[in-house]
Amino acid sequence: MAKKEAQALAKNLFLHSNKTQEEIAAIVGVTNKTMTKWVQPWKNIRHARNLLPDQQVAKIYAQLEALDTQIEDQNNVPTSKQADIKKKLTAAIKDIQNVSLKEYVLCYEELLNHLKPVDLSLAKILVDHVNDFLLMKAEQMES
Structure with missing residues (x-):
């Protein structure tokens, strides 16, 4: 695989998969050192993707689901702290989805x-x- 093709594939895998740098290096046939050099400019993009509203909302829904499981284990009666957390997480979803x-x-x-x-x-x-x-x-x- 040519260097430009390998780098393009590595970038795509780095940005759009959950593969580690080592896994990607093995797939595209480069050393870990080369992969480390390549990913430096891509890290901000990957980080920004993780901060996109859809990803943030999905994480909050997972947190709410875990909280609901805890509440169910307590005979569906939340503590005041759990109720407060649930209210804050729900408000956070609304804030995240409100792009001007x-x-x-x-x-x-x-x-x-x-x-x-x-x-x-x-x-x-x-x-x-x-x-x-x-x-x-x-x-x-x-x-």
Whole structure:
């Protein structure tokens, strides 16, 4: 496998799987030292993916499920501390899911500004789709 192909495969596996660096190095046929060098710039992306709202909400739901199991073991009567934790976790889900239209606009403006010097024709194509997406989000937020 060529170096660029191996690196592209390694990046994809690192960002989209739960495989360790060692497992990925073995799959793509590079040393652990090479893999360590490659993953440095990818770590922030992987970390950011773990902070995406869907992942955060999934973790909170898992925590709520564990808490509910504890409460069931207590004859379905939560302690005041458990009730407080449940209330806070539920509120956290609502907060996480509340992404403002401003955040969407800023993100897509930055993306389009990045694309313009790289591929102006693609940026021109995407701008209409981005605008449609933003209008859809604005309508969803109003309802």
